[in-house]
Amino acid sequence: MDHQHFEKKLLNDEQLTAEENRALRSHLPDCPTCSALVETNLALKHVRMTAPAPGFANRFTARLAARRKAQKRRHFFGGIILLISGTGVLLWLASPLLTAAFSSPADILTTWVSFIVASLSFLQTFGEAGRVVLRVATGFIPAEVWAFSLTFLSILGMFILSFSQKLLVQKQPV
Ligand SMILES: [Zn+2]
Structure with a gap:
């Protein structure tokens, strides 16, 4: 050998x-x-x-559960922040429409219907975008990224709303 x-x-x-x-x-x-x-x-x-230290499985499960809970809480607050900022942006952008509605009472109904339609489509788009972000943004995403995506969504919302406002203005009778 x-x-x-x-x-x-x-x-x-x-x-x-x-x-x-x-x-x-x-x-x-x-x-x-x-x-x-x-x-x-x-x-x-x-x-x-080498065997794991006694109670390792229990500790691991507990830590995992705690992490999941924290993740859920983060998602919840993230959703609330998205909702609040979305509503704020919506109200701010809708204020010209509201003013127009009150200054010309004859068009109030048309404007209101248009406003509601625009709001609904805006909220739907915003909600979909938020859902996608939430799905992608699993717990490890830092606060800066949250702030960034929030800003991005707000800008996206502004574009959508200003676009729909332009459409509404074109559709309204002179
Ligand atoms: Zn040898």
Whole structure:
């Protein structure tokens, strides 16, 4: 039995016969490579056999549950912030429409219907965008990213509303 034989067996972590074991023991003092391989195999076996600390599964489950709870809370507050900022932007953008409605009472009904339609489509789009963001934004997203996406959604909402306002203005009778 030569070095090649031991090296191959040790690299594959193969079971050695009693005779092979004896031969390896006499080979090891002369061969640093095989000694290193034996040490590595022993270390790997030791790592593999290490059992987790008692109660590890319970602690892990508890930590996971706590993290899920925190994630849910974050999503909840994120949704509220989205809703509030969305409503704020909507009201701010709708104020010209509201003023127009009160200054010309004859068009009040048409304007109101248009306003409601525009609001609904805006809210729908905003809600869909928010849902997508919430779905993508799993708990590990930092606050800066939340703020950024909020700003982005607000700008998106402004575009949508100003666009629908233009459409409404065009549709309204002169
Ligand atoms: Zn060797």
